[in-house]
Amino acid sequence: MKLVYAIFYEPESISAIFLLANLTSVALFSLISGAWPLSFVSTTVYAILVYLITRRLAIGHQYISNKNLTGKTVIVTGAATGIGRAAALDFAKSGARVIIGVRGQERAERIAQDLMHESNNGTVVGYDLDLSSLANIKAFADKVDRVDILVNNAGTIVSSYTVTTDGIEAQFGTNYVGHFYLTKLLLPHLMQSRVVNVSSFGHYFVPSNGIDFTFATLKNSYSRVHAYGISKLAQIWHASELTRRYGIKAYSLHPGGVSDTHIHQRNRLLDRILFQCGMVISKTVQQGCMTTLFCALSDDARPGHYHSNCCVREPSNLACDQRRAKECWEKTEELIAARVQV
Numbered sequence: 001m002k003l004v005y006a007i008f009y010e011p012e013s014i015s016a017i018f019l020l021a022n023l024t025s026v027a028l029f030s031l032i033s034g035a036w037p038l039s040f041v042s043t044t045v046y047a048i049l050v051y052l053i054t055r056r057l058a059i060g061h062q063y064i065s066n067k068n069l070t071g072k073t074v075i076v077t078g079a080a081t082g083i084g085r086a087a088a089l090d091f092a093k094s095g096a097r098v099i100i101g102v103r104g105q106e107r108a109e110r111i112a113q114d115l116m117h118e119s120n121n122g123t124v125v126g127y128d129l130d131l132s133s134l135a136n137i138k139a140f141a142d143k144v145d146r147v148d149i150l151v152n153n154a155g156t157i158v159s160s161y162t163v164t165t166d167g168i169e170a171q172f173g174t175n176y177v178g179h180f181y182l183t184k185l186l187l188p189h190l191m192q193s194r195v196v197n198v199s200s201f202g203h204y205f206v207p208s209n210g211i212d213f214t215f216a217t218l219k220n221s222y223s224r225v226h227a228y229g230i231s232k233l234a235q236i237w238h239a240s241e242l243t244r245r246y247g248i249k250a251y252s253l254h255p256g257g258v259s260d261t262h263i264h265q266r267n268r269l270l271d272r273i274l275f276q277c278g279m280v281i282s283k284t285v286q287q288g289c290m291t292t293l294f295c296a297l298s299d300d301a302r303p304g305h306y307h308s309n310c311c312v313r314e315p316s317n318l319a320c321d322q323r324r325a326k327e328c329w330e331k332t333e334e335l336i337a338a339r340v341q342v
């Protein structure tokens with residue numbers, strides 16, 4: 001029931017219902033009356049109107065901040081493309097010094113240059129960051145001297161069972177453990193800061209038995225949706241535990257369905273085609289970074305909670321389970337301790 005309610009809350013669902021209702025009425029009307037009653041001009045106007053309303057509904061709430069971030073340092077992971085890049089640009093335009101974590105030092109510097117140019121001489125620094133390597137994360141964290149907002153945005157979807165450099169399942173290791181370790185290393189800078197975890201609605205697709213930390217089932221029959229969901233569920237727990245344990249203002253969020261990003265290009269062909277068809281009911285990257293900006297900057301965002309469509313939302317029952325959140329934290333600490341000298 002909670003899942004159904006959550007689906008129908010999302011602006012993309014409202015937009016899809018509106019579009020389908022219009023298509024169905026047109027089809028039924030034509031079938032019953034045996035002819036299409038509108039002239040060519042009226043049909044064109046109607047089609048344009050339906051398109052524009054569908055697009056508007058998909059956008060949902062927007063958060064436009066007028067905060068001046070001069071003197072603040074914002075870190076955005078995965079800022080090479082998509083939602084992370086759009087958010088980094090917005091922070092730079094607001095006057096913050098933005099540190100972007102991007103795979104490859106040369107690429108990070110090049111993207112930082114582009115963002116500085118696009119933000120009219122904002123300050124953007126690019127450092128190499130590969131969240132699938134704990135050693136690389138440590139090297140990145142060592143370069144950071146100050147953080148006011150940490151946006152744990154990078155994310156990946158892989159279609160078969162693979163592991164990170166440290167032998168952890170790739171989606172869990174990159175999307176969650178990598179960010180967990182980065183946040184841990186930056187903790188001394190974070191006590192007065194905000195931490196924003198870009199999670200996903202996909203966290204709903206984890207069976208109620210939760211996370212098997214041995215990943216035995218996934219090793220035998222890999223489901224990328226299941227593995228992605230696990231990594232995103234753990235990110236919600238991570239934010240709530242950061243607030244509970246340290247009083248840090250930490251937030252998790254679903255950015256909405258954003259089709260013009262790179263993450264879907266790693267999907268299977270059929271999924272990519274479906275996603276392209278869904279463009280009309282999805283957000284652009286600028287619209288998709290709104291809830292990230294809301295969590296990073298708004299006084300209405302609630303620490304320790306999950307957000308979607310620029311509002312506080314209830315996540316799945318599993319995501320609300322504090323005992324499991326605590327267990328996940330402890331298991332992650334063990335996982336990391338077994339691989340690095342902390």
Ligand SMILES: NC(=O)c1ccc[n+]([C@@H]2O[C@H](COP(=O)([O-])OP(=O)(O)OC[C@H]3O[C@@H](n4cnc5c(N)ncnc54)[C@H](OP(=O)(O)O)[C@@H]3O)[C@@H](O)[C@H]2O)c1
Binds near residue numbers: 079084262
């Ligand atoms: N788009 C959606 O509909 C949607 C929905 C729900 C949640 N999200 C979440 O939103 C976040 C941003 O995704 P997006 O849609 O903007 O996709 P995207 O364009 O693919 O952005 C993801 C970024 O993460 C980076 N990344 C991947 N693996 C990495 C690693 N090992 N180390 C460092 N960076 C890495 C990618 O860098 P490279 O260019 O080097 O690969 C990329 O820049 C993700 O966490 C995703 O799960 C997206």
